[in-house]
Amino acid sequence: MTMFKRRIFYALALLVAGSAFLVSCNNDDDPVVHLDPVITITPVGDTAYLHPGDTVNYQVNISADDDLISVKLTSEIGGSQAIVLDSTLAAGNRTFNYHLNLIVPAILPVGTTGKFSVFAATDYQSTIEDRYFEIIPPATSMSSHQGVMLQAQADGSTSANTNLSFYSASANERFTLNQAAEDANAAKIDVVFTHHSVFKGTATNAEMSFQSPNEQNLVQMWNEMPGFNYAYNKDNKNQTYFKTLTNVDWDNLSYEAIQEKVGAIGTMTRIRGLNDGDYIGFMTEGGKYGIIKVTATNVQHNPYNASTITFDVKVQD
Numbered sequence: 001m002t003m004f005k006r007r008i009f010y011a012l013a014l015l016v017a018g019s020a021f022l023v024s025c026n027n028d029d030d031p032v033v034h035l036d037p038v039i040t041i042t043p044v045g046d047t048a049y050l051h052p053g054d055t056v057n058y059q060v061n062i063s064a065d066d067d068l069i070s071v072k073l074t075s076e077i078g079g080s081q082a083i084v085l086d087s088t089l090a091a092g093n094r095t096f097n098y099h100l101n102l103i104v105p106a107i108l109p110v111g112t113t114g115k116f117s118v119f120a121a122t123d124y125q126s127t128i129e130d131r132y133f134e135i136i137p138p139a140t141s142m143s144s145h146q147g148v149m150l151q152a153q154a155d156g157s158t159s160a161n162t163n164l165s166f167y168s169a170s171a172n173e174r175f176t177l178n179q180a181a182e183d184a185n186a187a188k189i190d191v192v193f194t195h196h197s198v199f200k201g202t203a204t205n206a207e208m209s210f211q212s213p214n215e216q217n218l219v220q221m222w223n224e225m226p227g228f229n230y231a232y233n234k235d236n237k238n239q240t241y242f243k244t245l246t247n248v249d250w251d252n253l254s255y256e257a258i259q260e261k262v263g264a265i266g267t268m269t270r271i272r273g274l275n276d277g278d279y280i281g282f283m284t285e286g287g288k289y290g291i292i293k294v295t296a297t298n299v300q301h302n303p304y305n306a307s308t309i310t311f312d313v314k315v316q317d
């Protein structure tokens with residue numbers, strides 16, 4: 001190889017090496033984007049207006065692209081601060097879920113304000129989300145509705161538009177499956193009535209149920225329904241808790257007596273086995289207590305959605 005050719009060869013080699021170095025450096029310099037953790041709190045309203053002694057139900061869902069290292073929940077009521085939860089998470093956790101029933105002390109004066117805060121952090125980013133509430137004068141009124149009839153769950157496009165399976169106790173309104181999918185209606189609904197069984201053979205009252213509108217069981221039921229695979233959206237629905245009651249003095253229930261009779265509601269979101277004469281206590285997502293008195297059940301097997309339940313209801317306003 002001549003001297004001139006050697007010089008060209010070495011120049012080309014240096015040029016190729018330099019290009020590879022530049023590409024490598026450029027790749028190394030690409031910034032890694034670390035996003036803030038995403039905090040979702042329901043109810044989604046910025047401010048809740050509550051009565052002394054009310055319970056507000058907060059559902060907290062956190063997700064992150066990086067591992068979460070810390071989650072902290074705090075409350076501030078009338079200037080008094082408290083740590084609700086202070087958690088250090090193990091490596092590998094990128095989601096965090098928490099349900100809180102925050103009870104407003106009954107002794108708080110009207111006009112008192114409060115705040116509930118959620119803080120989440122990764123090694124790179126952190127974020128905080130707040131919810132506020134204000135104490136308003138105590139409510140003493142209640143509503144009473146008689147002869148409410150609900151039909152069992154839709155099993156096709158026709159019944160999805162006709163069967164009134166969803167109920168708002170506070171508004172005393174009924175909704176079909178299609179209507180319940182709309183956000184404005186979903187925000188009102190407290191109760192879903194179903195008559196469904198995994199054992200196809202006989203129809204009994206044991207298969208009748210009241211369910212919280214956001215129950216995962218409803219998602220599964222409509223998703224697995226033969227010939228009608230419906231994508232039920234539970235994420236825009238309310239949370240309702242149920243409790244079986246006995247020895248209810250129905251005629252003498254008052255605003256205070258309803259809450260006293262229901263007592264500690266617990267965490268049951270689906271109650272099965274509904275019969276004539278049953279009393280079912282419930283608490284809505286807004287913290288209102290109510291009692292359902294089952295007055296009639298009509299059990300049908302073929303089709304299931306021909307079944308009905310009729311009841312009276314008394315609920316705090």
